[in-house]
Amino acid sequence: MSLLYEYSGNLHVHTPYSDGEAYHAEIAQAALLAGLDFIIVTDHNVLVQGVEGYYSSGDSADRRHVLLLTGEEIHDRMRLPQVNHLLVYGTGRELAACAADPQALINAVNAANGLCFLAHPHDTPLERFSEPAIPWEDWQVRGFTGLEIWNYMSSVKQVINEGTFWQALRAAFRPEEVVIAPNPLTLAKWDALLSAGERVVGIGNSDAHGTVVRRGLIKHTIFPYDFLFSCVNTHILSAQPLNGDWQHDKAIIYKALRQGHAYIGYDLLGSTRQFRFSAHGQHGTAIMGDSLKLGSGVTLQALAGARSHIKLIRHGKVVAEAVDRENLTYTAQQGGAYRVEVWRIFKGKPRAWILSNPIYLEDATYRVASSL
Ligand SMILES: [Zn+2]
Ligand SMILES: [Zn+2]
Numbered sequence: 001m002s003l004l005y006e007y008s009g010n011l012h013v014h015t016p017y018s019d020g021e022a023y024h025a026e027i028a029q030a031a032l033l034a035g036l037d038f039i040i041v042t043d044h045n046v047l048v049q050g051v052e053g054y055y056s057s058g059d060s061a062d063r064r065h066v067l068l069l070t071g072e073e074i075h076d077r078m079r080l081p082q083v084n085h086l087l088v089y090g091t092g093r094e095l096a097a098c099a100a101d102p103q104a105l106i107n108a109v110n111a112a113n114g115l116c117f118l119a120h121p122h123d124t125p126l127e128r129f130s131e132p133a134i135p136w137e138d139w140q141v142r143g144f145t146g147l148e149i150w151n152y153m154s155s156v157k158q159v160i161n162e163g164t165f166w167q168a169l170r171a172a173f174r175p176e177e178v179v180i181a182p183n184p185l186t187l188a189k190w191d192a193l194l195s196a197g198e199r200v201v202g203i204g205n206s207d208a209h210g211t212v213v214r215r216g217l218i219k220h221t222i223f224p225y226d227f228l229f230s231c232v233n234t235h236i237l238s239a240q241p242l243n244g245d246w247q248h249d250k251a252i253i254y255k256a257l258r259q260g261h262a263y264i265g266y267d268l269l270g271s272t273r274q275f276r277f278s279a280h281g282q283h284g285t286a287i288m289g290d291s292l293k294l295g296s297g298v299t300l301q302a303l304a305g306a307r308s309h310i311k312l313i314r315h316g317k318v319v320a321e322a323v324d325r326e327n328l329t330y331t332a333q334q335g336g337a338y339r340v341e342v343w344r345i346f347k348g349k350p351r352a353w354i355l356s357n358p359i360y361l362e363d364a365t366y367r368v369a370s371s372l
Contacts, residue, residue, distance in 0.1 A: 011117075194336075279359045
């Protein structure tokens, strides 16, 4: 396989243009601190223009750069509770006016050559604080690019809601001790859509707001941006490198996301860079997000980069696994969408570390929709 360039980013972040605490330049610095290559700011129902481009760290001896892009998170403010949050990227224009009809909104995104992902699709309520859940509800929609498989703040919210008082307190101050994996309902939904032949790209994000708690004169940030940018991220793979021209690089990032040449990494548990999932068969090779004809069989290979528990999953069922190994090889004889989960122990508990996008193996019984 040809050389692939890898870049990590976070695609769901808020500023004071909606309900976040820090503006774009400060968010870029937090992304640099966390070692990200790109960051996409998605304020609620507003596409902030004029801030996209490369931002640099201040230190000239070790100057680094991060690409900041803007999309938006659109939902119908008139609907209560305010469900159906849609992450929208690459449209180049404001589409919040289409929010009332989720299918019309998705159609408008596609007409504008953009991408869209259903955000925190199985979000839970915060009953302790009387906050309703904001899941995706209108599942009849078609034509979306994918699902936000892992939303870190939604995972924290789930622990606060379902855990004991002490777990809830730990979730607020040491979320990494209580967050285990994406919501199983979202993974089950993903597997169901994949098994039905839908092409669905998975992404993972922070949903960082820089949440501040105020008690009188004391102001405390409980989920700082730089911390959240070191947690769940989306890594993209590209045959073409970024070259420092932000418009060129923006196109590369959106192309990789559209193709599903990407995986979700919980980088706090250990860097997930270097993870690879590929397929080799008589009809060629493929990487995450691609489809390939099954023919007489296809060899799937996952390289985790560290000893871990690697699971190969087809339509919700584990078809092969490797325990305490760095890689897994499997010969598929059946068509279908195959994806990889890598789990590792962190603070005494097995936790999801990497979630790949699927490789679609097509035969007489399994066909996948063409990409948009
Ligand atoms: Zn949201
Ligand atoms: Zn959000």
